[in-house]
Amino acid sequence: MRVLVTGAYGFVGNAVVRRLSEAGHEVWALTHRPADAPLPELPVARVFHGDVRSPESLRGALDGVQGVCHLAALTRVRESFEHPQEYHDVNAGGTATLLDVLAQQAEGGDAPTVVLGSTAAVYGAPEQQPIGEDAVPAPTNPYGLSKLAADETLQKRALSGHLKAVILRCFNISGAVHGFGDVDDTRIIPKALAVAAGRYPHLEMNGDGSAVRDFVHVDDLARAYVLALGPRSTAPCSVYNVGATAASMSEIVSTVERVTGRNVPVVHRPPQPEPPQLVADTSKITRELGWKPERSGLEQLVTDGWSALTGERH
Structure with a gap:
């Protein structure tokens, strides 16, 4: 399958491209980096430079593709408060533009599959834990x-029958x-x-470090993208949570200290009004796609991150 990966040279895109290539797909890459900028080596057949908000940037990149892994996005929560319109334009507007061009390119052919990289941030802070895909x-x-x-735009387009859609939160x-x-x-x-x-x-931490969040290894996530492109249910759009390991902030610090052999001084700030726990219910993706984490233990997450940061191997 010819698959376009938007944001192919980002943190997640890098892993997704490698997994798609290993699975035998012909991978095309779209990047926002300038055409003369050096790019890391990746197993891609073609590279396109452009902005997902620009139809002209997308036409060539979407020519003849059977699948799209849409990862290009702005992702910093705090920054989004400073630039809400830019976040909407790129994340929501860019998705709509991509789907518009894809519909034009695929007209009269087989419906392509779009896998959208979404986020647990759409759920907010539900009281019910773990969080299922049916949470409002x-x-x-x-x-x-x-x-x-972006999720809602893709869901609406999928209902039209012109494409198949998977949303990975x-x-x-x-x-x-x-x-x-x-x-x-x-x-x-x-x-x-x-x-x-x-x-x-030092590391600044709100409260006493007892807040628990859910973590997943980028390589485990990349395997979910490969599975999402394969045979699945006949539903026009499927939504799946992707998480793996619940850990508190204090557990993360102690694991970093153990793996690196170095101290991580912590400065505790006053507690903020944030949920004590945000954890994923991943039973749906396990049941329907056969996905399960393989590298998402906390020590593995930290070890791999440390090796990438310092070049040290464990």
């Missing part, structure tokens, strides 16, 4: 709102593939690793 979305930030708008993604890890130190594991590496003097 209630995002609490512009990032979550923009991704929910990912929880916290970490780990690394081929030395390519998450460099976004607004997230807890990359920040704790950066403190261990001496790049910051």
Whole structure:
């Protein structure tokens, strides 16, 4: 299958491209990086440079594709409060534009499959835990709102019969593939690793560190994309949670210290009004796609992230 991956050179895109290629797909890549910018080596057949908000950027990239893994997005929650319109334009508007062009390109042919990289942020902070796909979305930030708008746009297009759709609502993604890890130190594991590496003097933590979140290895997530492109139910659009390991903030710090052999000083800030626990119910993706995590233990997540950051092998 010829598959276009948008955001192919990002943290998740890198892992998805590799897994798709290993599965025998012909992978095309779309990147927002300038045409003269150096790109990491990836097993892609063609590279397109452009913006998902631009139909002109998408026409060639979508020519003759049977599948799309749509990963291009803005993803920082705090930043989304400062630039809510940009987040909406890229995440929701970019998705709508991609689907418009795909419908034009695929007219008269077989319905392509679109796998959208969504987020647990669309759920907000539901009281019912673990969170199932039937939870009523209630995002609490512009990032979550923009991704929910993208979800809803894809669901509506799928009902028209012109495409098949899968939405993967990912929880916290970490780990690394081929030395390519998450460099976004607004997230807890990359920040704790950066403190261990001496790049910051300490880690700031709201409250006592007892808040629990769900984490999944980027390689396990990439396998979910491959499975989502394969045979599945006849539903026009399927939604799946992708999470794996529940861990508290304190557990993350202690695991980073154990794996790296270095101290991670923590400065505790006053507690914030945030949910004590956000955990995924992944029974649906296990039941319907046969997915299960293989590399998402907390120690593996931290070890792989540390190796990518420092070049040290364990």
